[in-house]
Amino acid sequence: MAGLFPQGVAAAELRIPGDAALLHPEEAASIARAVPKRVQEFAAGRLCARRALADLGITDFPLRPGPDRAPRWPESTVGSITHTAGFCAAVVAERRRFAALGLDTEVVGDLQRKLWPRIAVAAELAWLERLPASVQPAAAALIFSAKEAFYKCQFPVTQERLNFSDLTVRAVEPGEIGRSGQEGALVVTPTRVLSIARAPCAPILGRYRFHGPYISVGMYLAASASLIDPR
Secondary structure, three states: OHHHOOOOOEEEEEOOOOOHHHOOHHHHHOOOOOOHHHHHHHHHHHHHHHHHHHHOOOOOOOOOEOOOOOEOOOOOEEEEEEEEOOEEEEEEEEOOOEEEEEEEEEEOOOOOHHHHHHHOOHHHHHHHHHOOOOOHHHHHHHHHHHHHHHHHHHHHHHOOOOOHHHEEEEEEOOOOOOOOOOEEEEEEEEOOOOOOOOOOOOOEEEEEEEEOOEEEEEEEEEOOOOOOOOO
């Protein structure tokens, strides 16, 4: 996951259910009434975050959820957590270098075809239709994951809620979409003026990687910029 970001971003991942017994008491209290599946996801995310924070020299910090359920990171850091079936990861970095991080992972094929028009605009749907049928689910997952990662990145800074139609996603030199290990850059272009951008329709770059049954996308906001800078 660290490879989706510039140097200075620490990452950790977990491919087994999280152990709630390892949670900080304050963390455990926040999910005391949650169902077992949610508890395992929450625990996995917190354990990944703890390992990543340790790489920055921060230990024994309870990562409590805020009013919007997003993690309340240590004041000196920013971060992002993602979890899906069988996989969880977290990325963190120093706030003096990054204003925000966004990480999202999805299972390729989980997004049903009937839902594609809800997450993709006309240009994206046309791109999907031009692709071989065998890779269309992977491309749809890339679009969805990129928009989720972008949302996670911009929301802590702007508190602006977005719709899927507010963005368009284009893979740059996509190569063999869906092949495990395949990675590259993508461009996210707003379809309207967003708080995070200096100007309408400013292109924003991210990175993606297919790994096993998953697609992961990472985006970041540099501390000294109003846009998510290219690598």
